[in-house]
Amino acid sequence: MIETLIRKLERRDTLADFERRALVEAVGEVREYRAHEIVVRERTEQHNSHLLLEGYLCRYKDLRDGRRQIVALHVPGDFADLHSFLLKHLEHNLAALTPVRIAVFPHERLRTISERWPHLTRMLWFSTLLDAAIHRQWILSIGRRSAVGRIAHLFCELRARLEVVGLASEERYALPLTQIDIADATGLTPVHVNRMLRELRDRGLLEFRGGEVIITDNAGLARLAEFDPGYLYLQKQPR
Template structure:
């Protein structure tokens, strides 16, 4: 049975921050309204003034920006347990959009409830702050990749990152995970064309680093993929890596 929204939130925060039993209990009692959304739907848009945050329970979402010509740059993928618009708790006007990539189950948490939780449990405030800092760290790594790595290396790095992040919330096993992302969306994330993404994925398969079938990806040679992507998980600041 999939974990509940509250359990998933606890699991995600504990991957980056140690929680006490009292804090886990407070998080388990946080009111979360669960809704289901279709793929390719905006959850929030640039200029919105949301009164709630959205936690991803199932599926994939992305954060994106559009140029004046309507070209899209995906600046982050989010996996279950993430809160893609957590900054809306303090930044009242959004400067990016968040959309579903696949069919998603979403949990909406009122800002008022989060503020109350943080006032009662200051260490949860620290955990949520750390979550936003890790998001910023991931963004810096993506910027480095787009600016300084070739498409083959950017794709290898992205697959390494998603594997580690999904493992942290129990959604990847033995290097295999679900990746319900189209080649067009991958192209918008790594700054390449869909045709180039297709070629890069073929090269990764041909080099014996990955296997893919449908939406499922299996990493066959972890050390080789890490080397190809110049991947060091330090920037994810996961507790199991000793970085907390």
């Protein structure tokens, strides 16, 4: 059930059998949410953290006039709000972008892990540090990359993250998001996103159609995006 999480962690370090069992036993239940449904509302007290099993989640903030900024995209294998274990509430919303399945980890069980299994605790800590590294790249994209560079970088990043959990090849992966979702993640308008997607297609780099990204020139896309996967810490080493 939580194979994607184990695969994600074991890409970076080896887990012992008892650590895998501890993660499985920490699951309280599995829930399903519809697309666009809020999973966690900001400023509400939290007693669980949520692991994405299927689909896409986002963290977002919005303004009074309804304008939304997506501040993180989550793929299967991601803990979307592990930080709520210590913070007790979120200052942002967590919502489903597509239909999703989520494993719920009660905080009392995460506390047991933190008290009994130090290496596994470090690996969970690592996952929150990885989120922070991704956030820094997103800030760089919105602050300094060109519009086409932002979208190219996002597509490169998602391919790398999905490949870790076996959901992407070198050439393609499923991305059932709308152009509005991509606009809200990159700080662009939907019209601008549409133009940039057309530019990427015309350059022979990728196509985005039918909820799928088809990469026709991986090296060229990475050059355009200035994509360096080092911030994803994909090397396996003791932690």
